[in-house]
Amino acid sequence: MSAPTxxxxxxxxxxxxxxxxxxxxxAFYAAVATRDDxxxxxxxxxxxxxxxxxxxxxxxxxxxxxxxxGIPMTRARRLCPEAEVLRPDYALYSAVSRSVLEIFGQVTPxxxxxxxxxxxxxxxxxxxxxxxxxxIGALVRARVHDEQGITCSVGAADTIGVAKVASKRAKPDGxxxxxxxxxxxxxHPLPVxxxxxxxxxxxxxxxxxxxxxxxxxxxxxxxxxxxxxGRAFGAQVHDLAWGIDDRLVAGGGGPRASQRGFPLPAGVxxxxxxxxxxxxxxETFGRDxxxxxxxxxxxxRLTAKVTAxxxxxEVVGRTVTVKVRFADFTTITRTRTRSEPTDVTHExxxxxxxxxAGLGLQRARVRLVGVRVENLxxxxxVTRQLVLGERPQGWAEADRAVDRAATRFGDAAVRPxxxxxxGRP
DNA sequence: TCTGGGGTCCTAGGACCC
DNA sequence: TCTGGGGTCCTAGGACCC
Numbered sequence: 001m002s003a004p005t006x007x008x009x010x011x012x013x014x015x016x017x018x019x020x021x022x023x024x025x026x027a028f029y030a031a032v033a034t035r036d037d038x039x040x041x042x043x044x045x046x047x048x049x050x051x052x053x054x055x056x057x058x059x060x061x062x063x064x065x066x067x068x069x070g071i072p073m074t075r076a077r078r079l080c081p082e083a084e085v086l087r088p089d090y091a092l093y094s095a096v097s098r099s100v101l102e103i104f105g106q107v108t109p110x111x112x113x114x115x116x117x118x119x120x121x122x123x124x125x126x127x128x129x130x131x132x133x134x135x136i137g138a139l140v141r142a143r144v145h146d147e148q149g150i151t152c153s154v155g156a157a158d159t160i161g162v163a164k165v166a167s168k169r170a171k172p173d174g175x176x177x178x179x180x181x182x183x184x185x186x187x188h189p190l191p192v193x194x195x196x197x198x199x200x201x202x203x204x205x206x207x208x209x210x211x212x213x214x215x216x217x218x219x220x221x222x223x224x225x226x227x228x229x230g231r232a233f234g235a236q237v238h239d240l241a242w243g244i245d246d247r248l249v250a251g252g253g254g255p256r257a258s259q260r261g262f263p264l265p266a267g268v269x270x271x272x273x274x275x276x277x278x279x280x281x282x283e284t285f286g287r288d289x290x291x292x293x294x295x296x297x298x299x300x301r302l303t304a305k306v307t308a309x310x311x312x313x314e315v316v317g318r319t320v321t322v323k324v325r326f327a328d329f330t331t332i333t334r335t336r337t338r339s340e341p342t343d344v345t346h347e348x349x350x351x352x353x354x355x356x357a358g359l360g361l362q363r364a365r366v367r368l369v370g371v372r373v374e375n376l377x378x379x380x381x382v383t384r385q386l387v388l389g390e391r392p393q394g395w396a397e398a399d400r401a402v403d404r405a406a407t408r409f410g411d412a413a414v415r416p417x418x419x420x421x422x423g424r425p
Numbered sequence: 426t427c428t429g430g431g432g433t434c435c436t437a438g439g440a441c442c443c
Numbered sequence: 444t445c446t447g448g449g450g451t452c453c454t455a456g457g458a459c460c461c
Contacts, residue, residue, distance in 0.1 A: 054429050056461090069461080072427045115431095115461050199459050232435075233458090277433070284429065319453085329428070335454055370430090 019133050020249055021121040022155045022163035023104065023140055026172040028117035029057035032096055033086050035149040044083040048073045052284055056088055060172055093117075096148055103143045107136060110251030118167075120160055122249035137175045157183065159245040164196045183243035188215030195240050202237070205229060217241040275315065275376065281305045282370025288327045290363045299352050301419055302371040304402075307345045311403055315376040316341035320351040323370035324359065331368075334359060337375065341382055345402075345416075346395040348373060 025031065029047040034040040044062035048055045055076045058067040065080035077085070097116040104111045107130065110122035123136050130136050133156035144152050154175035155166025162178055165187070170176040178186045187195075192214050193203040205228050211217050217225060218241035226234030239245065281302045289295065299322070310317060318341045325331040334355045342348060352371055402415075 049429055051426070052429080054427095056429080070428085073429095074426045075428090077426095117461080197459065201458060230436080280431075282430065321454095331456090333455060337453065368429090372432095 018122055018124045018158055018248065019127060020157060020160050020163040021123055021133060021137055021140070022160065022167040023119055023121060023137075023144075023152055024155075024167045024171070025100070025117040025144075025150060025152045027057055027059050027063075028150070029088055029093060030059040030062070030086075031057075031150040032093060033089075034059065036092075040084055044080050046073075046076055046080065046083045046085050047088050048076065048085065049088070050286070052286065058083075096150070099148055100144055100152075103140065103147065107140060108251075110249050112249045112251045120163065120249045120251075122251060132177075134175070134177050137177065141173075141175060159183075159243060160247050160249060161196055161240050161245040162187070162243055165190070165194055168194070184218075187241065187243055188213060188218060190214045192217050192237075192241075195237065197240075198237060202229060202233075214241045275378070276313065277376065278372050278374040279306050279309050279313070279315070279317070279376070280321070280370060280372030282323055282368055282372075284325075284368040285366070288365040288367050290361075290365050292361070295361075295366060295369055296353065296356065297418060298369050299356060299371060300349055300416055302369065303349045303352050304345050304416060306371050306373055307343050307348050307399065308403060308406065310343040310373060310376070311379075311399060314379045316343045316379045316382050317373035317377070318342075318375040319373065320348055320355065321370075321372045321374065322352055322355045322359075323368070323372070324361070324366055325368035327365035327367050329367070332359075340384065341375065341377060342384075343379060343399070344395045345399050 030045040033047065034043075034045055040059075042061065043059075044065065044067070045059040046055055046062050046067060047057040051073065053073045055067060055069050055071050055073060057069060058076070062076075062080050062083050065083075067076045067080050067083070073085075076083070093116050097113075101111065101113060101119065104119055104121055108121050108123045108126045110125070112120040114120065121140075123130070123133065126136060127133075130139060137154035137156055141152055141154055144150065151173040153167050153170040153172060155163040155168070155170055156175070156177040157163040157166055158180050162183055166176040166178050190213060191203075192198055192206055192211060193200070195214060206212075206217060206225075209220070209224065209228055211220060211225075217237060220238075222235065222238045225238045228234060229237060283298060283302060285294075285298070318339075319335060319337045321333050321335045323331065323333045336351050336355050338347075338351055348371075
């Protein structure tokens with residue numbers, strides 16, 4: 001880390017030196033599809049959802065027409081009518097992702113996946129064996145290309161924040177090593193929105209102060225940035241603008257990591273990121289509806305999906321949140337915390353129904369409903385309080401039977417009776 | 426035929442307890 | 444007579460990420 005020039009805060013003392021790689025697949029979903037179908041080579045490819053969906057991934061050919069992740073599919077088709085449009089195949093992406101993670105794991109044990117297509121690697125311990133960050137980055141990129149037939153980009157730095165920004169600048173199919181001494185020079189000319197965790201709203205806030213680049217923010221008094229963004233967030237953005245970031249790669253464990261970037265606690269090397277904090281599901285209707293029966297049926301389906309995943313993960317939860325998005329895209333959430341944690345479909349749905357009834361919707365046009373369960377804890381060790389008159393294991397046993405059947409015959413084979421269409425036996 | 430679905434974390438106010 | 448703070452839990456909304 002370079003010493004900041006006048007106006008910058010001092011770097012944190014006694015920081016353990018690290019070398020962090022951020023590895024990010026290039027146009028991951030589109031690249032996997034193209035790899036498996038050579039006729040797509042050189043063709044604009046868009047991976048996305050149904051008619052109300054958004055673009056999940058766009059090949060670089062499609063990006064040349066202005067197509068980006070996150071834009072509505074309808075707009076994407078207008079921008080690039082000649083594109084090949086594909087539905088996502090998550091099972092395939094997961095398989096490729098696992099293989100890529102195996103490659104990472106052979107380079108260093110400290111790997112922190114952020115999603116299917118990107119991960120941080122702390123390679124400090126591998127430098128002696130494999131060479132510097134540039135050599136290790138080249139090795140990873142060559143192996144991913146040779147073994148998986150897709151390309152990735154690598155950013156290397158001594159902080160995760162800078163490594164993340166660097167990989168993006170290296171895209172596609174490139175790599176960028178930012179030595180500590182070059183961090184400030186690298187960051188300061190960039191638009192502030194390039195910083196990990198600084199999104200559109202924050203960019204707009206800073207724009208109001210006339211701050212456009214990372215350097216603008218760095219050379220603005222910390223207190224001013226804090227007034228604009230809030231004390232904690234403002235301080236962290238100001239730090240990041242100087243390349244100061246003491247978060248470490250939290251490797252060795254599960255897939256969880258904060259996607260906002262900031263509040264990731266400065267974990268210990270190799271620490272376990274820990275269990276999931278919540279499990280949820282939501283769904284946008286093909287067309288808006290105001291029919292309470294339709295809404296409740298969808299909420300039941302989503303509840304069953306969520307609790308099945310909870311049982312598979314062997315967690316129970318206490319806090320149930322119902323989400324409703326209206327036709328005008330305004331979104332509300334209503335939460336209720338149960339006295340005892342549960343993973344039982346029937347019990348969670350009871351709470352969902354109560355919360356939903358409390359909304360008092362009067363023929364409002366609804367676009368989306370969702371269910372989420374928070375306050376999770378491991379199921380083992382949780383002893384259930386039987387309510388007076390309740391049959392022990394009644395509903396829970398029914399759920400387990402559903403889970404077993406779903407495992408054998410597929411999710412569609414077993415579902416609550418009210419989800420069967422009219423006229424079905 | 427605008428705007429998915431899966432998450433994480435923060436903020437801020439009120440209740441409640443000590 | 445007037446006036447406490449801190450901690451924790453709960454809830455609603457919002458920002459951000461891929």
